[in-house]
Amino acid sequence: MKKHAIILKVNGKAHDLVVESNELLLNVLRDKLYLTGSKYGCGIAECGACTVLVDGQSVLACMIPAVAAHGWDIVTVEGLAQGDQLNPVQQSFIDNAAIQCGFCVPGMVVTSTALLNENPHPDEDYVKDYLRGNFCRCTGYIAMVKSVLDAAERK
């Protein structure tokens, strides 16, 4: 299969990569760039564990051929903090102990960050609706929704 030279800008840094046509963005992020925050959950666009931001919008890295992402500006969960300074959603998840097994948390935090960029003052229904594509199989939703609402207040 033909290989493709691509450039991915990830968390502010440009990476020159060679990928095959059928490599997925999630696997390139995890296996080639060692950014293992984004998780492989369902692989079929249902669980949200692989959520990353492209131009500030949440998308699913397990659904995107890496070659199709050539030139994109991508932010993963690793890129949300400014140095040691966590973003408001990350800090709020910690303060509210909104973590059980933790597997869904990167996707939750990334999607919630996009949520607050889009709507800085959401109500509870808005948050629940926005996060409906991010599954927590520990069912720890209440603390997560509270974390997003708290983060909105702090912003």
Place this chain on the structure above:
Amino acid sequence: MNTRILAVEYEYLAPTTIDEVLDILAEKQGVRILAGGTDLIVKLKTAEDFPIEYMLDIKRVTALDYIRYDDQEAMLHIGSTATLSRIEKDATVREKYPALAEAIHLMAAVSVRNMGTMAGNICNASPVADSVIPAICYQAVLTLTGKSASRQVPLHEFFLAPGVSVIRPEELLTDIALPLPKPGTGAAFVKKTRVRPDIAKISIGALIEHEGDTVTACRIAMAAIAATPAYLKAVGESMVGHKMSEELITATAALAARSIKPIDDNRTTAEYRTHIAEVMTADVLHEAWKRAGGEL
């Protein structure tokens, strides 16, 4: 089944003009079009018999990425790479085509809508395609463009069977056109799922035009009750010329339920679909009438 990787092999093509896309479609066999990828990639990972030789990425064709209202034509045009999110948030769509904005908002989840396209939802030809239902009510017309000719097809005539439509292998869906509803038109969309991101057990759209209390046009469409998204032409037309009333809505809802032959599947049963179709048709007609400025 391993959904972590794409086990299939194919050649990836990413042209930047419509002409290049049409050349590829005319010349090559086994081409699958990648727009948002939210259906294509899932199928490539999970479908047992889904051959692919070429993945044709149309997202770099900037001429397909638009939502544009044309004043002279009184027509909204949606390009085939406009994402569902963009359509859902578009000011004209929200104001003039609210049932479309609602149906799209209820689809899947935000990340899927940030990727997926309405053109993809249509071409996938699922019997459960949510964005199709209000678009049928709004009388959407598709432009199917081939290398040597293009043609226009009313959306409700596009579907033939699950996953099968009238589009030919050499054609690209380039434009979705929705005529501006007349002033005083009311349209609504309702959907039944177990939890929000689910695929619908059933969804229904309705649009009503009226003069005073008299219905002058009504269009009703339903998803997940037949092999294709269904336009229930006769059901809507049965209201025309009548004064709106509770009795008329009750009779129309009963007619709608009698007109469909749904099946049992893993989301629900034919019996439930038939029952809920009646209830939901009444709901959607009430809402459309309310939005049309009517009273009951």
